[in-house]
Amino acid sequence: MSIRHGLLALLERGPRYGSQLRTEFESRTGSTWPLNVGQVYTTLSRLERDGLVVQDGEDDQGHALYSISDDGRTELRAWFETPVDRSSPPRDELAIKLAMAVGAPGVDIRAVIQSQRHHTVKAMQDYTRLKAQALTDVPANRDEVAWLLVLEQLIFQAEAEARWLDHCESRLVRLAEAAATEPEASTPSRAAARTTSRPRARR
Amino acid sequence: MSPHVPSPAAPPLPVDAPVLELRDLTRTHGTGIAEVHALRGINLAVHPGELVAVMGPSGSGKSTLLTLAGGLDTATGGQIIIEGQDISTLGRKGLAALRRRSVGYVFQDYNLIPALTAAENIALPRELDGVSVRKARKEARASLEEMNLLDVADRFPDEMSGGQQQRVAIARALVGDRRLVLADEPTGALDSETGEAVLALLRNRCDQGAAGVMVTHEPRYAAWADRVVFLRDGSIVDQTLSAGADSLLVAGSAE
The missing domain is CATH 1.10.287 (Helix Hairpins)
Structure with missing residues (x-):
């Protein structure tokens, strides 16, 4: 799903914390698909559960940082390399x-x-x-x-x-x-x- | 996720008197059983700074509207007022002079004069209007420079790309004091990127105070206009508003 992969793509550039990911996601897409911080943290915990990200300490202000794992990188590569599925079009x-x-x-x-x-x-x-x-x-x-x-x-x-x-x-x-x-x-x-x-x- | 896009700054509402006004305009071809109503009572005002796109299926009256507005055809009923003058009150000479001084026409196939360079094409209507050749050429070069087209000033139409020719045609349409540009499918023969450059130029000229009416069947180009008018069977059936008043977009970010 696009938020998962969107967050992985942002994390590939280095460790980040939740609200930072939200801000970066929105500035990349011009706030076209707004995220709330809750969605970001839910997605991060699922990514963590699936072994695609790991918690990686805190920054100076005490924000919990997340990093992409090797499995996360593999998942991200696969996402970029696979076309978006059009075989079952969303209901219009x-x-x-x-x-x-x-x-x-x-x-x-x-x-x-x-x-x-x-x-x-x-x-x-x-x-x-x-x-x-x-x-x-x-x-x-x-x-x-x-x-x-x-x-x-x-x-x-x-x-x-x-x-x-x-x-x-x-x-x-x-x-x-x-x-x-x-x-x-x-x-x-x-x-x-x-x-x-x-x-x-x-x- | 449904898209949420910040609302763009709405263009200012027009306050000046309209450059072009159509009042209850009708055009009928033939009589009796063969009578065809090309236009059935069109009311439309176009103000300085405003670009209006006219869309509709073929046969809806788009081109008739434009040729009438440009004084290239005669209405069956109603009024066409250009810069405050009802053009039906002008004689042939008066109408020709008004057309030359106030109205620029842009055609799908550019209609530049092949034997004249870009600069000469732009200067010609001014020269016909009695401006000295030297002054007219100077103005032409200035307008080409403003549009970043100075490098084609001395080229003949067949030495220019379609997009360059169309941009020269727009320069010609708006040289001097002319404030009304009427464009009939101006992007029809152009690829999409070049078409967009032509639209950006037309948009820019309107932002600087010209009034424009453009007939197009391409929604992507119509979207450059302040207002889109939908014609069907010779009548205006709908139009989008100029300002952000009926904007569907949520202002600001998602908060």
């Missing part, structure tokens, strides 16, 4: 919502699409403004470079969603038109085709 609420909106009584699916498009494009505007700010100066350190990559990932994901929404809308319009021009006296195969083109836009 929007995809489920549109699937349920097809033919749902009293639901204007094009309105559902437009309200999502508004929201998605608005998010892209905000991300793009942040990106333009991030690009005013050449990124100076690895945190700034990492944040830019995360930000651009958000933009690309939102873009994919916006494009998919455009596609859904034109698909529905085409299907509705095809259904509308179908002759009344249809052959059995046509009738079958019509039932398969059942998802139609409700205007």
Whole structure:
């Protein structure tokens, strides 16, 4: 899981204590996925249980320090070398919502699409403004470079969603038109085709 | 984990009078049974400093809106007001002068004059407007310098990359006192990195006080705008707001 490996990656640069890991995780990802200290300590104790980190004394202020173990390094290498699994995609609420909106009584699916498009494009505007700010100066350190990559990932994901929404809308319009021009006296195969083109836009 | 991103500084709300205003604008082609409503009562105001993106499926009226706003086509009804002037009250000559002085047009295929260098292309509209050749060329070089394009000043269009040509076209669109730039799919022929450079330049010109309207079907480029207007079947069906008012993003960090 990403927090585990994220913490291991930070610990590879030297011993650290919990709230320090949290701060570094957040500055690397621009606070996009905020962590609380509790999550950090829970994750650290699991990593310790699994032998991937060890407690390593205290710093001057008495913070308990953690170090990555050799097994932890092996685990981290394996993480970088293994692609993120895409074979069982996470549930996507929007995809489920549109699937349920097809033919749902009293639901204007094009309105559902437009309200999502508004929201998605608005998010892209905000991300793009942040990106333009991030690009005013050449990124100076690895945190700034990492944040830019995360930000651009958000933009690309939102873009994919916006494009998919455009596609859904034109698909529905085409299907509705095809259904509308179908002759009344249809052959059995046509009738079958019509039932398969059942998802139609409700205007 | 769902993403949590700090809200960007919201752009200031426009306070100046709009550079471009469309009031109940309609455009109909054909009559009777063949009548096609390309635009059905569009209201839109674009202020100095504002970049507006117009999105919509093909046939939704995006390009019609832009050609009307630029005075390249005549409306069936409604008003087009550019810098306070209703363009229907201007004669042919007056309209041509207003277009030359106030409106810059950027096309997908750049439309630079092949026989002129980059600097000459930019200087041309000013020269047509009666500015001395020397002054116009000086202005052109200054605007190229401002855009970090001085190295292409003496190149002909076929000696420049697509991205360079489009940036020169934007320089030409906004040379002199012109404050309205209308861009029709300005990134259409460019790869994504070059397209982004063109958008960054357009954004920058608007940040410096120009008003821009850009037609695009690319959400990634539309996202550079302050406001995104969605057209469908000749009507504005929705738009995002300029300022951070309807921002979905949580301000500050996660605390």
